[in-house]
Amino acid sequence: MAVHLVTGAGSGIGSVLARRLLDRGDDVVLLARDAGRAREIAARFPGATTIVGDLGQPGRLSWALSKQRLPERLDSVVHVAGVVDLGAVADLAPALWEQQLAVNLVGPAELTRLLLPVLRVSRGQVVFVNSGAGLHAHAGWSAYAASKHGLKALADALRAEEAEHGIRVTSIYPGRTATPMQARVHQQEGREYEPERFIDPESVATTILTALDLPRDADITDLTVRPGA
Incomplete structure (x- = not known):
C-alpha cells in the first residue's frame, strides 16, 4: 500500500487529492499548519493521519516534526499548499514577500529536505504543484x-541531485483553477468570480495521480494544465 504526504489538504486541489488517495485505499498523511487545523482536517478525512508543521515558519519545521511520529517510508510528498497576495512591486510590503516566499518556496524546500531519508527508502516521488505563474x-x-519560479528551480535541482537515489521529481503548472484561492485572487483583482470558467480541481488531481501512478520506466518532469475551450 502506497504512503503519501500531502500539504494543503484543507481546501481546493489538496482536499480533492487527499479524498481520492484515501478512496482508492492508499495511506495518507496530511500536514496541517497548527493543531486546530489538524483536528479539522482529521474530522474531514477519516482514516488519514495528520501531522502539524507551519510552512510559513520553515525554521521551526525540523523541531515540529521531531516531536511527532512520521512514517518509516513515503512513496510521495505532494506539495499543494500555497498563498497569494497580489500587488505592484512599488506597493508590496516586505512582510507579503516574506510570507509568500516562506509558504510557497522555503517551506516546501525544508519539508522536502527533512523527508528525503524516508523518500529514499522507497525510491519515492516529490510533486510540486506549481502554477502558470511559475513560468510567466x-x-x-x-x-x-x-x-513559484523559485519552486521550479528547486524541483529542477532536486531532480538532478536525487536521481542517484531513484527519487522522481515532478512539477505541475495548473492554470487558473476553481478553488478558494482563486476566489481570493478575484477579490484582490476586483473582478467577479465565475468558477465555471476555470479548471476543476478534480482535473488537476487527476493529473497529479497520473504522475504518481506512472510506471517506473518513465518520468513526468514538467506538466502544464490549461483551462479547456
Missing part, C-alpha cells in the same frame, strides 16, 4: 510568481 510573471504578480 505578469503585472501585480511579482512576489507570488517569484516564489
Whole structure:
C-alpha cells in the first residue's frame, strides 16, 4: 500500500487529492499548519493521519516534526499548499514577500529536505504543484510568481541531485483553477468570480495521480494544465 504526504489538504486541489488517495485505499498523511487545523482536517478525512508543521515558519519545521511520529517510508510528498497576495512591486510590503516566499518556496524546500531519508527508502516521488505563474510573471504578480519560479528551480535541482537515489521529481503548472484561492485572487483583482470558467480541481488531481501512478520506466518532469475551450 502506497504512503503519501500531502500539504494543503484543507481546501481546493489538496482536499480533492487527499479524498481520492484515501478512496482508492492508499495511506495518507496530511500536514496541517497548527493543531486546530489538524483536528479539522482529521474530522474531514477519516482514516488519514495528520501531522502539524507551519510552512510559513520553515525554521521551526525540523523541531515540529521531531516531536511527532512520521512514517518509516513515503512513496510521495505532494506539495499543494500555497498563498497569494497580489500587488505592484512599488506597493508590496516586505512582510507579503516574506510570507509568500516562506509558504510557497522555503517551506516546501525544508519539508522536502527533512523527508528525503524516508523518500529514499522507497525510491519515492516529490510533486510540486506549481502554477502558470511559475513560468510567466505578469503585472501585480511579482512576489507570488517569484516564489513559484523559485519552486521550479528547486524541483529542477532536486531532480538532478536525487536521481542517484531513484527519487522522481515532478512539477505541475495548473492554470487558473476553481478553488478558494482563486476566489481570493478575484477579490484582490476586483473582478467577479465565475468558477465555471476555470479548471476543476478534480482535473488537476487527476493529473497529479497520473504522475504518481506512472510506471517506473518513465518520468513526468514538467506538466502544464490549461483551462479547456
